[in-house]
Amino acid sequence: ATKMALRAGLRSKRGLTGVAVMRMQSPPVNSLNLELLTDICIALEKLEMDKSCRGLIITSNQPKVFSAGLDILEMYGKSPEHCGEFWKAVQEMWLKFYGSNLVTIAAINGSSPAGGCLMAMTCDYRIMADNPRYSIGLNETQLGIVAPFWFKDTLMNTVGHRTTEMALELGLLYSPAEALKIGMVDQLVPEDQVLTTATEAMTKWLAIPDHARQITKSMIRKPTIDKLMSNREDDVKNFVKFISKDSIQKSLGVYLEMLKKRKA
Numbered sequence: 001a002t003k004m005a006l007r008a009g010l011r012s013k014r015g016l017t018g019v020a021v022m023r024m025q026s027p028p029v030n031s032l033n034l035e036l037l038t039d040i041c042i043a044l045e046k047l048e049m050d051k052s053c054r055g056l057i058i059t060s061n062q063p064k065v066f067s068a069g070l071d072i073l074e075m076y077g078k079s080p081e082h083c084g085e086f087w088k089a090v091q092e093m094w095l096k097f098y099g100s101n102l103v104t105i106a107a108i109n110g111s112s113p114a115g116g117c118l119m120a121m122t123c124d125y126r127i128m129a130d131n132p133r134y135s136i137g138l139n140e141t142q143l144g145i146v147a148p149f150w151f152k153d154t155l156m157n158t159v160g161h162r163t164t165e166m167a168l169e170l171g172l173l174y175s176p177a178e179a180l181k182i183g184m185v186d187q188l189v190p191e192d193q194v195l196t197t198a199t200e201a202m203t204k205w206l207a208i209p210d211h212a213r214q215i216t217k218s219m220i221r222k223p224t225i226d227k228l229m230s231n232r233e234d235d236v237k238n239f240v241k242f243i244s245k246d247s248i249q250k251s252l253g254v255y256l257e258m259l260k261k262r263k264a
């Protein structure tokens with residue numbers, strides 16, 4: 001059955017003029033598969049071209065989860081061609097979000113491991129639900145895989161060098177309180193206030209003239225974006241080579257089994 005992957009629309013309610021809210025809606029856990037990534041990119045592209053849109057809040061319509069990260073089933077037991085296509089879509093999502101001209105705010109209303117954390121970190125500001133059962137971080141090494149350089153760069157730009165060493169090598173998942181402490185998220189609020197707080201924060205960001213904010217954002221992020229832009233094809237090749245290895249496929253299989261057992 002086809003499902004709405006996300007809803008994006010401009011609303012104009014209580015100071016929210018020109019702000020789109022994108023709600024990821026890919027049950028059960030918003031894992032980022034090719035379809036969802038493509039939908040997200042198309043929606044962002046449209047908003048980016050819409051002169052009446054100045055800001056975007058991204059959140060989840062799934063209970064307890066913002067996004068479970070990349071869909072492991074897109075990388076497990078798939079052909080090299082498929083893995084390559086998938087990886088291009090992951091790159092595209094990152095490039096579009098990290099380089100967005102819009103004010104982007106992540107309203108993180110649930111757990112956000114790996115690619116989910118990456119997506120949140122591409123935003124200008126992060127608000128997370130203050131629920132100790134939720135976690136966020138780049139846990140790739142725990143799956144036996146290696147986060148590529150642009151995941152690392154995004155983390156480093158967010159939390160600094162030393163914290164990145166610890167976070168990435170150990171594949172740490174942080175509670176909301178810990179994530180706030182290291183600067184991975186900017187604000188914690190009760191779960192039912194995540195979206196309203198995001199709109200309040202948006203008002204503050206939109207008080208700055210767009211052109212000044214956009215040029216400043218670009219000045220800060222451009223070197224990181226250029227690094228991937230000039231290495232896109234090599235990065236795809238590298239990913240396909242890495243993910244196709246028997247040992248890596250085996251690690252992913254073991255991890256998927258663990259996810260299923262944990263549930264039982």
Ligand SMILES: CC/C=C\CC/C=C/CC(=O)SCCNC(=O)CCNC(=O)[C@H](O)C(C)(C)COP(=O)(O)OP(=O)(O)OC[C@H]1O[C@@H](n2cnc3c(N)ncnc32)[C@H](O)[C@@H]1OP(=O)(O)O
Binds near residue numbers: 031146
């Ligand atoms: C050179 C570069 C090379 C490689 C770089 C590759 C980079 C990868 C980055 C990634 O994003 S890898 C993905 C990492 N994600 C995770 O480790 C998250 C795993 N999921 C969870 O921890 C939990 O599911 C959750 C905390 C997000 C939610 O927990 P809960 O609400 O209890 O749900 P369930 O665990 O029962 O999950 C429901 C259902 O969904 C399946 N699933 C969960 N996450 C994924 C996923 N990322 N991909 C595919 N499938 C996923 C899970 O197995 C369950 O499936 P059932 O069939 O048992 O219903």
